[in-house]
Amino acid sequence: MDIKNRKLFRLTRFLLLKVPAVFRFLAMFRKPAKRLLLIKTDAIGDYIIFRNFIEVLKKSEKYRDYQIDLLGNKLWRDLNETYDKQYLNETYFINNPNSYYEAPLETLKLSWRLFKNKYEIVLQPTYTRIFLTDGLAALTAAKQIIGYESDNEGIFPRYKNKTDKFYTQLLPLSKENYFEFNRNVFFFETVTGEKISLKAPWIGVNSDHKKGIAILPGAGAFKRGWEGEKFLDLIKRLLQETNEPIYLIGGPGEVKAGEFLMQNLPEGSIENRINKTTLPQLIDTIGGSSLLIANETSAIHMAVAAQTPSVCILGGGHFERFAPYPAGTPNAPVCVYEKLPCYYCNWLCIYKTEANEPFPCISAVTLENMWQAILPLIAKQLN
Template identity: 70%
Template sequence: MQIQNRNLFRLTRLVLLTLPKILRFFAKFRKPAKRLLLIKADAIGDYILFRNFIETTKLSEKYSDYKIDLLGNQLWQDVALQYDGRYLHESYFIRPGSYYEAPLKTLKLGWQLFTNNYEVVLQPTYTRVFITDGLAALTAAKYIIGYQSDNEGITPRYKNKTDKFYTQLLPLPNGVYFEFHRNRYFFETVLDSALTVKQPSISIPNNSRKGIAILPGAGAFKRGWEKEKFLELIIRLRSQTAQPIYVIGGPGEVENGNYLLQNLPSGSVDNRINKTSLPQLIELIGSSILLISNETGATHIAAATQTPSVCILGGGHFERFAPYPDDVTHKPVCIYEKMPCYYCNWLCIYKTNEQQAHPCISAVNIDEVWQAVSRFL
């Protein structure tokens, strides 16, 4: 949460912390509708590891006759509507960070959620943040359920206040660490039922598989393998396979993509960076023979579409998002150099300049990745 305008943030904070108390008072005089709100406003990979539980909730015995709404992230709006829209009554897609200095926008959305008269609000995200905690509270729902959470996304100063908005906060049991398993535990607890869904999945049209997809970025620059190593990897691939190579990604991968194109012979790769929608990207990954990437949403898309993948992995969220546990099939092959400082939540203890990857990423060498990739050729 980086704040530029402190005055606007103070007004937003007032909306998030004070208005819920007023709305909760007025909510006592109304009968809640049979309506449930799911709040999941994280990044693309988080959505992939969560999305199967939208269907599970709608088809559950407990909430089958409820209208199910979703408050999600604009980053994955198109794919949520395409794959999960049939289970949803209303959908709201936001960029969470844009609300901290937008008190009127926050007030407008909060009022809209309040007037929907939800009986239940579920926020399965373990690492809660201030804005979605506040939006959950503004619904004044009869039941607001979330995780006890850590302080990675919200400071203790605000978490101590927003904890009080929830009617139930679930502790995370020992042994439930992988993000998909956290989601499954949350919904099994809330739905009072053992769930059959065992791993993330996305059904795409049955296409014959062809091509190798490479995503040469990581959202945050310092979490990504160096572009020079991706270049060397592509050169080796071109010498060993006739499969087409797709360079994929969004705006964050444009710079690395340009570097690769400038240093490869013309026609070496098919550049799809910033040229596909998210649904198209999912179909491309799902019809490829192999994905190579850093630990990004693409890694989880590959697992969900049963596409083999090789993941260059750092230690910030080690074992929370990757490597996948043994009970998940079609999991990525993860290449990493484990260091004593792993599990740091990307609060790196090493000082590096802006143009250097974190040491746990740069320690992964090209030969290790090539050895993993060559098994799939």
């Protein structure tokens, strides 16, 4: 948490830690509704990996008669409304969760809205819990609040020791469930009591005729992304070796990277679609492509879900949690990486790098490494 206004944060902290006891007292005088709240406020890629389990929950024997609400992130609101609205009763979307730490009035308003819904059950399936959502879960005063034991990647120990007590059940995570999708399977198998057969995220798209190579040249954080010069050299090689149309994709975070590439490539050689599509349109684009090339971003999970072959430039921060996918996973991305002893660092890099340089585990991936991974996937399109 990057807190600038300590006074506002203290008010929010009081609200998240102390007011739940008041709400629980008030809830003693009401009957819970047959209503369940899902809390999932993390990023777009996390939602792609999670979203199929909303349908699983709604169709389960245990919860099919419940009204299911969702507290989510505005980043992926249009994805939810396009693909998953039919399984949900009401949805609440918040901006960057970190902004609420200095907005006690907004936090109180949201808490009161959730409290009035009389939830019987609150589920928080995100393994890396954060202080805000722990507090919001408690402020619902639900009869059952279920989450993971979690770690301290997203919450300071001094707060987690207190918010652990808000939960009626904390699920331990075994080593074999390190991969994020498998964590979701484990969580929802546990809460529903039913076996789940899903092996990977899935989205139905019209992709009967896949054509074109989609390239997403950015990353969620600059230092996690492959160098622009390497993307440029890779695109030049693709233009020489294939007849496939090439287009750049992405959102606002990729605009600068896209401009660099367009300025250094022959006019008309590729198409720039960056920041010109909605998220559902981006998924349609990826689903209609013959290949996606990207850093470890939500686009890689979209490609898996849309059954599009993909090549992922992978660093070590969350290695094996989000990628590579386990062996045998349908439509798994081909991941290109140079494994260093410091992998699994949660992006707390031990090396000092310049502001304009990627992390060493990213820069270690060479153009030739990438080309050898791409070559088998474009063999049919070679000149």
